[in-house]
Amino acid sequence: MKKMMDAVMQGLGLVRAKPPVQLGDASLPVLTQGLTLRYPGRQQSVLDDLNWQLPAGQVVGLLGRNGAGKTSLIEALLGLRDPWTGRALLYGQEARQIDDVVRARIGYVPQQSDLFPQLTPRQLLNYFRSFYPRWNTAKVEGLMSRWAIPAEQTIAELSGGQQQRLSIIRALAHEPDLLVLDEPVSSLDPLGRRDFLRELVEQVLDCGTTVLFSTHILSDLERVAFQVAFLKEGRIGLQAPLDELLEACRWQREPLPPGARCLAQHGERQLIQAAPGQGLEGEAVTLEDLFEALT
Numbered sequence: 001m002k003k004m005m006d007a008v009m010q011g012l013g014l015v016r017a018k019p020p021v022q023l024g025d026a027s028l029p030v031l032t033q034g035l036t037l038r039y040p041g042r043q044q045s046v047l048d049d050l051n052w053q054l055p056a057g058q059v060v061g062l063l064g065r066n067g068a069g070k071t072s073l074i075e076a077l078l079g080l081r082d083p084w085t086g087r088a089l090l091y092g093q094e095a096r097q098i099d100d101v102v103r104a105r106i107g108y109v110p111q112q113s114d115l116f117p118q119l120t121p122r123q124l125l126n127y128f129r130s131f132y133p134r135w136n137t138a139k140v141e142g143l144m145s146r147w148a149i150p151a152e153q154t155i156a157e158l159s160g161g162q163q164q165r166l167s168i169i170r171a172l173a174h175e176p177d178l179l180v181l182d183e184p185v186s187s188l189d190p191l192g193r194r195d196f197l198r199e200l201v202e203q204v205l206d207c208g209t210t211v212l213f214s215t216h217i218l219s220d221l222e223r224v225a226f227q228v229a230f231l232k233e234g235r236i237g238l239q240a241p242l243d244e245l246l247e248a249c250r251w252q253r254e255p256l257p258p259g260a261r262c263l264a265q266h267g268e269r270q271l272i273q274a275a276p277g278q279g280l281e282g283e284a285v286t287l288e289d290l291f292e293a294l295t
C-alpha cells in the first residue's frame with residue numbers, strides 16, 4: 001500500500017526527486033518556453049514550440065477539440081510529463097523540480113480519477129492534509145456535507161460523480177494559488193456543476209486564485225472564464241478576454257473591412273475579428289462559433 005501511495009505521490013509531484021531550480025519570474029503562475037511534447041513512436045508533436053503564460057489571478061478557459069493536447073499540456077506544465085524540448089515553469093521554478101512551497105500553492109483536478117480506491121474519503125483527506133501547511137478544515141467539512149460525500153465508505157464504492165466531487169474538495173482544501181482543472185465536472189449532474197462553479201467563483205474572488213479550466217462545456221466557461229485560450233496544432237492560436245472576443249467578432253457576408261481579420265470561412269459567411277476600436281456590422285457570434293473557427 002505504501003509503495004503504491006508513494007508512486008502516486010511521485011506522479012502528483014508531491015514527492016520531490018531533485019532540488020528546485022528558480023529560473024524565472026516567481027510571480028508568474030505558469031510559463032512555457034518552446035515547449036514541445038512528442039509521444040514515443042509518434043511522428044507528430046502534440047505540443048509544438050509552445051510559448052505561453054497564465055497571468056496571475058485570471059480564470060482561463062482552455063479550449064480544444066478531442067485529442068488537441070489539452071491534457072498533455074496540463075500534465076507537461078505541472079511537471080507530470082517530460083517535454084521533448086523546451087520547458088514549463090511554475091512560479092519561476094522548473095515544473096519537475098518545484099519546491100514544497102510552490103507545490104503547496106498548486107491544486108489539480110485530473111481528468112482521470114487519481115484517488116486511492118481502498119481508502120475512505122476521510123482517510124484520503126487526512127492523508128493529504130499532512131502534506132499542506134494551509135488546510136481549510138471548515139471548507140472541507142462544509143463541502144463534504146453539502147455535496148453529501150459518504151466519509152466512511154471506501155472510495156471504490158462511490159459513484160463517478162461523488163469521486164469527482166471528492167477530487168475537487170481535495171484540490172480546493174489547501175486554498176491553492178493556482179488551480180488546474182482538467183474536465184473537472186464531466187460526471188457531475190447539472191446541480192453539482194452549478195454548485196462547483198459557485199465554489200470556484202468564490203475561491204477566485206476570496207483568494208485571487210489563478211485558474212486554468214479545461215472543459216468542453218462551453219456554457220460553464222461562459223459563466224466563469226475571463227479569458228479563453230484556443231489550442232490547435234500544438235499551439236495556443238489565440239488567447240483573449242472572452243467578452244472582448246464576443247464583442248469584436250461577427251459573422252459577415254461583405255468583403256473584409258480594412259484592419260479586420262478573417263478567422264474562418266463558412267460558405268458565403270466569414271467569421272471576422274475587428275481591429276481594436278473598429279465598429280462592426282454583422283451577426284453576433286457565440287463561444288461555440290469561436291470554438292469551431294479556432295480549434
Ligand SMILES: Nc1ncnc2c1ncn2[C@@H]1O[C@H](COP(=O)(O)OP(=O)(O)OP(=O)(O)O)[C@@H](O)[C@H]1O
Pocket residue numbers: 039040046064065066067068069070071072073
Ligand atoms: N500516453 C500517450 N501515449 C501516446 N499518445 C498519447 C498519450 N496520451 C495522449 N496521446 C495522444 O496525444 C494526443 C493528445 O491527447 P490529449 O489527451 O492530450 O488530448 P485532449 O485535448 O486532452 O483530448 P480530450 O478533449 O479528448 O480529453 C492524442 O492524439 C492522443 O492520442
